[in-house]
Amino acid sequence: MILRRTLFSLPLLGFTSALADADAPPPLAPGASAPLAMVMNSGEATVSVINMTTREVIKTLPTYREPSHWVLTPDRSKLFICDASGNALFIVDPLTAQPLGHMTIADPYQLGYTPDQKYLVVNALRINHVDVYDGVTLKLVKRFSPGKMPSHLDFSPDSKWSFNSMQGSDTLVSFDLTDMTTRWSVKVGPTPAGVLWHNGKILVCIMGANGIIEVDPVNGEILRHVETGKGAHNIFITENKATIYVSNRIGGTLTALDPATLAVRRNYTIPGGPDDLGEAPDGKLWIALRFAEAVAVLDPVSGDFSKIDVGRSPHGIFLNTAMRKPGKLTAETL
């Protein structure tokens, strides 16, 4: 595998600089030198900042305890990084990775802005809360206690409904954000994790089983089951909506699905506990590997990948090249 990669890149060596110039995406913003990947090392209380061009860790940002996931603020001026057991949101400049301070918030594990940016919904996994904050003032609007271990979430495109998986209760719960009520709560299977609104349906990863399920967002009815791999953990859709990826924690694989049919297109073997991922402008996938203490950079065409060492238990990953994409505010849209 390594040999093949090396051979392929050899003829290009002489042109690397010229190619890089021609291929180089427009600069992110004045002052932003290189595209950066920020990796949340949940077992080490740090964020590794990687120069995506040289693939080197250029600096390490401290957090309190256990950084997990991230979200961009609606104006894209700030990246919020969750530190659940540190009870804090760390604020980072998404262009330069400059730390901009932090604020106290109860147990943020995973979070997302509603598409209309009116609310910031936070899953507090350890203390079993789903907290709805005002998107502008970040004042707590509503606190739900819907079940055990709220883990992932997504919204309907009209921002009316949120869908939150309860890892400890085996349920998917939907809230009506217009009147702050619980719409329904259904058993979906053992240890549900990643959630994605897709084609008017909800896709949920079932970590205690071997795939994802499709749920009717209106009434919570389970429509079908799609096998992806053991320990299906998180789910993403590419910006061009051409592929859905599912990371499988136990199987150590990444599954590519056809977004129209949900048919499995391909399985990539990526041992080391694949978790969150991001899509670089060149189409490569940057995947956090929890147990390998590394980020895998996967070429989805060839299936080859190389690794960049980061800290202990890398969890969430943010590629600031995603800032160029319109509409992108969540980790689930690559």
Added chain:
Amino acid sequence: MFLDRFFSIIAGDIDQWLILPVLYHFGWMEWEELSFDWALICVYGMFAVIVTYAVCWPLEALFPVERWASRKAVGVDVLYTILNRVGVIPIVSFLLFYQLQVVFTGTLVDWGFVPPDLEMWIPALFGHPVITFLIYALILDFADYWRHRLSHTFRAWYALHALHHAQRQMSFWSDDRNHILDDLISFVWFFVIGLAIGIPPLQFPLLILLLRFIESLSHANIRLSFGWLGERLLVSPRFHRLHHALKGAGRKSCNYGGVFPYWDMMFGTADFSDLYLPTGDARAPEALATGGYLAQQWTGAKMFAGAMFKRG
């Protein structure tokens, strides 16, 4: 750091290939975020035991305070060490700690109050993780000084702690020989402190290991003093041996400190005399000294009940 990474990768492999498949098989996947921590605890615990053994065993062989005809009484201490460092007890207490913390944190948050970390009390600490860790170590060691000193003060509490003192063949294995109820009291003690200052950042398992190593070393059967200055910086085998001396059992003891001798110096309980005395507790039943694990636990429990209910 190389070693750190090496151990984390081993722990990752254990989690990935051993623990997670078991959790998956039995439908316990809601623990998958925590199982990596369990693997880390076991790997570092194992490493701690190996390093302690590798360092202390030759030293005990070369410079012993006492030479024993039979090492039979040491065996049970080995069991205590394995149970406490590698085996079930750290994982059970980790889970218990986690669950209790969830309940308390959740309740506090419901009251509109976010529990603090030390870094919130002292914001200047943020971004200096090693200093933060050392301050946590100082605070926790200070708390441990008072826990230990109080356990010598109350009759019922000492009935439990006597198990630790009863060992006449004290060695580097003896640090973990404690009554399980005494361990439970320690657990609650540190849990309450943890609520006030937060859980220390656990990103320095090697530093935690070093502190534990000092505690093991301080029990070792080695004629070793750290010198005038060293003795006043860290607890040495000489320092802790005086605490375990026959006269150190019971109410009037000295050198209560676990890692740092500062608290003994501060509160007038330090004894720096250059003596290596026989250890043990002359009043403790023989079962506490030479009995098996269960005999020691049972005897300790009976003594505790006796002290609790037949006062005077």
